[in-house]
Amino acid sequence: MMLKNNSKIPLDKFIDKALYDKSKGYYTNKNPFGHQGDFITSPNVSVMFSEIVSIWLVAFWEKLGMPKKINIVELGAGNGEMMYQILKTVDNFKKFRSSSKFYISEKSSYLKKIQKKKIGKYNVKWIDNLNKISKCPSIFIANEFFDSLPIKQFIKTKNIWSERFICLKNNKLQFIDLKTKSSKIEKIINNKLPNKLNFIEHSPLAFKILKIISQIILKQNGGLLIIDYGYNSKKMFNTLQSVKKHKKNNFFENVYQSDITHMVNFNYYKKKIKDMKLDLLKLTTQREFLIKMGILERAEIISNKLSFSQKSDIYFRLKRLIDKKEMGSLFKVFFATKKENNFKLGF
Ligand SMILES: C[S@@+](CC[C@H](N)C(=O)[O-])C[C@H]1O[C@@H](n2cnc3c(N)ncnc32)[C@H](O)[C@@H]1O
Numbered sequence: 001m002m003l004k005n006n007s008k009i010p011l012d013k014f015i016d017k018a019l020y021d022k023s024k025g026y027y028t029n030k031n032p033f034g035h036q037g038d039f040i041t042s043p044n045v046s047v048m049f050s051e052i053v054s055i056w057l058v059a060f061w062e063k064l065g066m067p068k069k070i071n072i073v074e075l076g077a078g079n080g081e082m083m084y085q086i087l088k089t090v091d092n093f094k095k096f097r098s099s100s101k102f103y104i105s106e107k108s109s110y111l112k113k114i115q116k117k118k119i120g121k122y123n124v125k126w127i128d129n130l131n132k133i134s135k136c137p138s139i140f141i142a143n144e145f146f147d148s149l150p151i152k153q154f155i156k157t158k159n160i161w162s163e164r165f166i167c168l169k170n171n172k173l174q175f176i177d178l179k180t181k182s183s184k185i186e187k188i189i190n191n192k193l194p195n196k197l198n199f200i201e202h203s204p205l206a207f208k209i210l211k212i213i214s215q216i217i218l219k220q221n222g223g224l225l226i227i228d229y230g231y232n233s234k235k236m237f238n239t240l241q242s243v244k245k246h247k248k249n250n251f252f253e254n255v256y257q258s259d260i261t262h263m264v265n266f267n268y269y270k271k272k273i274k275d276m277k278l279d280l281l282k283l284t285t286q287r288e289f290l291i292k293m294g295i296l297e298r299a300e301i302i303s304n305k306l307s308f309s310q311k312s313d314i315y316f317r318l319k320r321l322i323d324k325k326e327m328g329s330l331f332k333v334f335f336a337t338k339k340e341n342n343f344k345l346g347f
Helices: 011-020 047-063 081-092 094-099 109-119 182-189 204-220 266-275 286-292 295-303 308-322
Strands: 008-010 070-075 100-105 124-127 138-143 152-157 160-169 172-179 199-202 222-231 241-244 247-249 259-261 280-285 331-337
Touching: 008 011, 011 152, 011 160, 011 259, 047 081, 047 094, 047 138, 047 222, 047 286, 047 295, 047 308, 070 081, 081 094, 081 100, 081 109, 094 100, 109 124, 138 204, 160 182, 182 199, 204 222, 204 266, 204 331, 222 266, 266 280, 266 331, 280 286, 286 295, 286 308, 286 331, 295 308
Parallel strands: 070 100, 070 138, 100 124, 138 222
Antiparallel strands: 008 160, 152 160, 152 199, 160 172, 222 331, 241 247, 241 259, 280 331
C-alpha cells in the first residue's frame, strides 16, 4: 500500500497514485476498456460515435472559415479507438484532412503504446505539453477524460471547512476530514467560497488544463468539446466512485486494480470557463447531441444491406449510446468557444 501506518494523504494525491503511479498505477499497467476490462466508453460501443464527432469537427472547421491549418487535439485517448475512427472518417473530407494536424495528449505510457500500435501509421503527434501544439486554430476533444482526473473534496460542518484525506490506521485505509482554513480552499478553487455550498468537489488539474486550453483558444481561435459522465446543478455532490469489472467497487478495496472516477459538475465548469473568458458555452445530453448530429440516419444507412442479426447488433449499440436509461442522459456534451464563432451545431 502507498501509505505507512498512521500517515495520511489528500484525496487527489491518493487518486493520482492509485491511477498513475509509475510502477503500480491502474492506468500504468492495464487496458481497462471493453467487456474483458472494467468499463466501456462510447467510442468502444460503436464506431458511429466517433463518426459523429468527426462530422462535428469538419462542420466546426467550416464555420471557422476553413483555416488552412488546424490542430485537432485529443485529451486522454485510452485505447486510441476514437482517434482511429476520426482519422478514417475524415479521409472522406480531403480538404479538412490536409488542413489538420492531429495530436494526442496521453499520460499513461502503457496506453500510449497501445495507441501507437493502432494509429502509429497515421500522422499523429503525441505531446506532453499542450503549449507545444502549432500556433493555429485548435479544436480540443475529450471523451471521458475529465472524470478520470484526481479531485479534492471540501466539506463544511457547523460552519467549519475540512479537506478530505485518506489515512492508514491499523492497516486499514479510511477517510479522514481535517480542518482547513477557508482562505486555503479559496486559493485552491481560485474563487470566494459560496455561502450556500456545504460540499465542494474540485479537480485542480482539470482547471489547470482548462486554463491552458482557453488561453490557446482565445489567442488562436478554436474550441473545446467535452463528452463526459456528469450533471448540471448549482449544488455539488459526492460523486467519487471506484469501478471494477463494470460494477461499483468498495473504494478501499482493489486499489491499483480498479478505476476511480467522479462525475463532472458542468454548472461549475461553465462558471469557471466563463471566468477564463470563453463566452459561448453550450451543454446538452449525449442523446440530444448524437441525434441532432444525425446518428439515427447514419444507423439507417449502414444497416441497409445487413442481415437481421447484424442490424440488431447496430440497434443495441445505438440504444446503449442514446437511451435515457443508459449513456444517453447521464453523459453530457459540453462545448466552449468564442461568441463570435456562433457555432451551435448539435446543441
Ligand atoms: C477513462 S479513460 C478515457 C479514454 C478514451 N477517451 C475513451 O473514451 O475511450 C481516460 C484517459 O485519460 C488519460 N489521462 C488521464 N489523466 C491524464 C492527463 N493528465 N493527461 C493526459 N492523459 C490523461 C488516461 O490515461 C486515459 O487514457
